Amino acid sequence: VKSEEKPAADVTTTTAPVDEGKDYVRANATFVTLARNVDIWSLVKSIRHVEDRFNRKYHYDWVFLNDDDFDDNFKEVTSSLISGNVKFGKIPKEHWGYPDWIDQEKAAEVREQMRQKQVIYGDSVSYRHMCRFESGFFFQHELMKDYKYYWRVEPDIILHCDIDYDVFKFMEQGGYDYGFTLSLYEYIETIPTLWKSVKKFIQEHPEHIAEDNLMNWISDDNGITYNKCHFWSNFEIGNLDFWRSPAYSDFFDFLDYEGGFFYERWGDAPVHSIAAALFLPKDKVHFFDDIGYWHVPFTNCPTNKEDRLRLKCSCNPFDNFIWKGYSCTPRYYDVMKMKRPSEWHEQS
Ligand code: GDP
Ligand code: MN
Numbered sequence: 001v002k003s004e005e006k007p008a009a010d011v012t013t014t015t016a017p018v019d020e021g022k023d024y025v026r027a028n029a030t031f032v033t034l035a036r037n038v039d040i041w042s043l044v045k046s047i048r049h050v051e052d053r054f055n056r057k058y059h060y061d062w063v064f065l066n067d068d069d070f071d072d073n074f075k076e077v078t079s080s081l082i083s084g085n086v087k088f089g090k091i092p093k094e095h096w097g098y099p100d101w102i103d104q105e106k107a108a109e110v111r112e113q114m115r116q117k118q119v120i121y122g123d124s125v126s127y128r129h130m131c132r133f134e135s136g137f138f139f140q141h142e143l144m145k146d147y148k149y150y151w152r153v154e155p156d157i158i159l160h161c162d163i164d165y166d167v168f169k170f171m172e173q174g175g176y177d178y179g180f181t182l183s184l185y186e187y188i189e190t191i192p193t194l195w196k197s198v199k200k201f202i203q204e205h206p207e208h209i210a211e212d213n214l215m216n217w218i219s220d221d222n223g224i225t226y227n228k229c230h231f232w233s234n235f236e237i238g239n240l241d242f243w244r245s246p247a248y249s250d251f252f253d254f255l256d257y258e259g260g261f262f263y264e265r266w267g268d269a270p271v272h273s274i275a276a277a278l279f280l281p282k283d284k285v286h287f288f289d290d291i292g293y294w295h296v297p298f299t300n301c302p303t304n305k306e307d308r309l310r311l312k313c314s315c316n317p318f319d320n321f322i323w324k325g326y327s328c329t330p331r332y333y334d335v336m337k338m339k340r341p342s343e344w345h346e347q348s
Helices: 037-058 072-081 104-116 125-136 167-174 194-204 246-258 268-279 305-310 329-335 342-347
Strands: 011-014 029-034 061-066 086-090 149-152 178-180 183-185 229-231 236-239 285-287 293-295 298-300
Touching: 011 072, 029 037, 029 125, 037 072, 061 072, 072 086, 125 246, 125 268, 149 167, 167 236, 194 246, 194 268, 229 268, 246 268
Parallel strands: 029 061, 029 149, 061 086, 178 285
Antiparallel strands: 011 086, 149 236, 178 236, 183 229, 293 298
16 A cells, blocks of 8 residues: 555665675664766766675665655666665655745845855856755655665765774664764855845754754854854764754755855855754764765875774875864864874874
8 A cells, every 4th residue: 555655666676685694683764865877887986886895894874865866877887886775766856846935036136146145056056056955855755764874975976995883883873873084164155145135044943952952063252153064964973863853954944044055155055054053962973084085176085004004095195184273173172172183283
C-alpha cells in the first residue's frame, strides 16, 4: 500500500554484494550526495577517495539525490564504485522551487543586481534552490528517513589521509551532532540581512538557544553582529535528528519565510552553522582535524606530522588552510579553549 503513495520511478536501490567473512555492525548512517547527471565524472573521483580512504573497510550506504531523474549511466557508474548499498532518489517539487510567498519578480531583480556586482552564484536560480534544499530538506527525503547519521560528499573533493576508524560510530559514541573540517568567513554580499533575521528568531524563540553554545564563535560582540564565521558545509558529518529537531525546523521555517534564500543568496553553510552554533551545546560539535580534505580552493591537512605519517596523508602541510588568516578555526580553538598543535604557527 505504501508504495502507491510515490511513483516507483522516483527511487532506485542497488544492493552491494555480501561481504563474506565480515559481520561488522555499522552505525545507522549513510553518505549523501546531491548531484546532477552531468556531475558524474567529477563525482567518481570523490567516491574513489571516500572508498579508498574509508568506506572499503566499512561499506556504508550511499544516497544520491537529484531534482531530476538520474540516468542509467549515473546509476551504473556510481554503483560499480561503492561498496555499500546505493540508493537514488528524486527530490519532490515542494523541496526544489519557490514557496508561494516569494515574489519572483523581486527575486529576479536581485539576481540581476548580483550579476552586475559579480557576486559568486549571485545570478543563479538553481544554486538558490540547491542552498534552500540543503538547508531545509535533504534530511526529510524519504530515502534519508531511516538513517540517523550522514556524511555529505560533493563532486571533486579529495580525502588526503586514511581514516582508520568508523567516523559514524565516533559521532554516536562521542554524542556529537555536527562534525566539520574547514571553517571560514562568508561573503557578506550573499547574506546582508541574515543576522537580522537570526536575532528576530532568537527573540521569538529563546527556548531553542542552548546554554553552553558557540555564540562566541560566530559573534565577536555577544550576538550583536555576525562575524561571518561558518563551517564549510560541502563536508559535513552529522546527526540528521538535529536537522529534524523542533529548534531547527522552527529556524528553517522562519528563515524560509523571511525570503533570503531568494531575495539574497543565503547559503546552507551559514544557515547550518548558525543553527549548530546556537541550538547545540558546544561539546556536540566536533572538529575532524584528522580528516585530510580538499574542496576547491581550501585544504585541511592534519597539522601534526605524526598524524600525517600515520594516516598516509598526501597533502602538503603548508597548504593547510586551518591556521591561515581567512580561517575561522583558530577562533574555534580559542572559544573551545583547545590547545593548538605545536606546528600551527609554521602553517599560518
Ligand atoms: P559550490 O561547492 O558552492 O561551488 O557548489 P557546487 O556546484 O559544488 O554545488 C553544491 C552541491 O550541490 C554539489 O553536490 C552539486 O553536485 C549539487 N548541485 C548544485 N546545483 C545543483 C542542481 O541544480 N541540481 C542538482 N541535482 N544538484 C546540484
Ligand atoms: Mn562544491
